[in-house]
């Protein structure tokens with residue numbers, strides 16, 4: 001492959017400065033590397049703000065009551081909670097650890113909702129003590145745990161009931177959650193959801209504010225969301241007629257697909273959201289119920305495309321006709337997604353993003369696993385040890401799913417905006433990694 005045209009079309013969001021280098025939030029990526037080292041996860045803050053604005057605008061234009069709740073499992077950092085809170089968003093948390101971080105990050109307690117299929121009693125107690133906005137009830141055991149806590153503390157909490165709407169989302173089966181055999185939420189068909197609602201309505205300490213569903217993640221077709229909306233409105237009508245229940249909130253979850261490679265063509269957030277809003281309005285009007293607040297929970301769609309990971313290229317292994325491996329100084333410890341979901345990414349050189357491709361290689365990490373692959377069949381110009389490789393769209397489920405496997409430290413994270421870079425998570429040190437080893 002000699003001097004081929006670039007095989008990959010760079011995303012529109014990739015900025016190139018006058019030196020021809022990749023620029024992130026107005027900062028030269030090579031300068032970032034000099035200052036902070038690699039691997040480095042660099043966010044363009046303006047991109048996050050723009051995504052937030054587009055989601056909100058869809059609701060504002062439609063003039064419907066709403067809340068956009070950031071699914072913080074996508075990227076849980078104090079700086080991120082602070083940023084999304086400053087833009088008027090709430091957040092969802094799925095563990096005591098995320099709840100702790102959200103509160104420390106300045107997210108108002110009332111703007112937090114708590115998800116999870118096995119919330120521990122201690123986590124529920126933490127949520128009750130903080131008086132968060134609502135607990136999303138997922139199963140019968142949780143009702144019992146929560147009831148015990150509320151009775152002991154002589155207090156109340158708003159709750160939302162999560163159901164599995166029986167929708168098969170078109171995505172990887174590991175990240176599909178709305179189908180009947182999902183581990184999340186109450187099943188509708190078997191009558192478990194009815195039973196849960198009746199139990200909650202009879203409990204004076206839990207105020208049922210609404211219903212929730214989430215069909216899965218990295219979904220491109222809006223159809224699944226529309227089907228879920230239909231199912232949920234049908235359920236609300238049924239519950240209104242049978243139990244006199246009026247929902248204040250209809251939460252349709254997150255899962256909006258984003259661009260990792262050229263193959264991904266997501267609808268813009270405002271278009272996607274507008275279609276969902278229209279469907280809910282139409283269905284609610286048809287059954288003559290008052291329109292509840294519509295909530296959505298984007299995670300990846302806010303954080304994913306905004307970050308690029310910068311790596312330093314190291315060794316390579318070529319066996320003609322057999323394999324071509326190019327290794328970088330990170331890997332599955334900072335991005336497990338290719339190994340876990342066969343997720344696809346693109347790569348280019350930070351110093352010359354538009355240079356002609358000369359080779360096709362498998363970009364691998366430095367971890368002691370053959371599955372430690374970052375990009376399969378990456379078309380790249382000729383590379384040399386020390387060159388900086390950029391992998392875009394790494395802002396969601398990268399850092400939060402990172403590990404210390406092989407005692408490799410987690411990378412640093414910077415927020416870049418208007419030509420300024422701010423370190424928001426420092427690089428882990430070898431000493432950090434021994435913090436929990438109590439036998440020295």
Ligand SMILES: Cc1ncc(COP(=O)(O)O)c(C=O)c1O
Nearest residue numbers: 071214217254255297298299300
């Ligand atoms: C309940 C819930 N809400 C929101 C999300 C966010 O998903 P995504 O990051 O794909 O938007 C998830 C993750 O799949 C989830 O489980």
Ligand SMILES: N[C@@H](CCCC[NH3+])C(=O)O
Nearest residue numbers: 073175217218337396397
């Ligand atoms: N972690 C997954 C998504 C799961 C979302 C949580 N339910 C990913 O990287 O795509």
